[in-house]
Amino acid sequence: MGIGCRRFIVDDEGRLVRLRNTIFERLLRDPQHHTMPALAGQRVRMAEILVQLADRRPIQVVRRVYFVVGFDEAGRLDTTRFQNQQWALAESALDRVFAASSDDARVLDAASRFIAQGGRWRPSSELAQQIDDTALGRAQSSPHPGTR
Numbered sequence: 001m002g003i004g005c006r007r008f009i010v011d012d013e014g015r016l017v018r019l020r021n022t023i024f025e026r027l028l029r030d031p032q033h034h035t036m037p038a039l040a041g042q043r044v045r046m047a048e049i050l051v052q053l054a055d056r057r058p059i060q061v062v063r064r065v066y067f068v069v070g071f072d073e074a075g076r077l078d079t080t081r082f083q084n085q086q087w088a089l090a091e092s093a094l095d096r097v098f099a100a101s102s103d104d105a106r107v108l109d110a111a112s113r114f115i116a117q118g119g120r121w122r123p124s125s126e127l128a129q130q131i132d133d134t135a136l137g138r139a140q141s142s143p144h145p146g147t148r
Contacts, residue, residue, distance in 0.1 A: 006134075031077045
């Protein structure tokens with residue numbers, strides 16, 4: 001048993017394009033040398049699906065994350081925005097855990113929530129099922145767009 005990660009770019013027509021983990025990690029770690037010219041100047045929806053593996057085959061979805069990433073005019077991933085959104089998501093999750101309830105606290109600092117929300121999206125139930133099916137190997141995705 002193990003856990004595997006499947007990442008997909010979701011285009012405007014709802015087609016799924018598999019993005020290999022190594023490519024995404026290169027885009028994050030070294031955006032100056034690893035680009036996706038086909039996505040230059042765009043904000044794109046992505047789905048990150050964690051699947052439980054048995055004998056290296058996906059058997060069930062254990063976690064779903066839907067987020068938006070931006071690419072500059074040269075096709076470089078906007079890592080600063082992505083990281084800010086990820087930190088804001090973590091902060092908003094931790095706020096719920098550590099927040100002390102107080103009747104006097106009537107003003108909320110919602111900046112992190114707005115930053116986090118700017119990096120998320122929610123698929124329709126049909127699209128979510130298509131993403132799950134593809135992550136589990138029950139459907140095909142398109143080949144990934146070229147990278148440099």
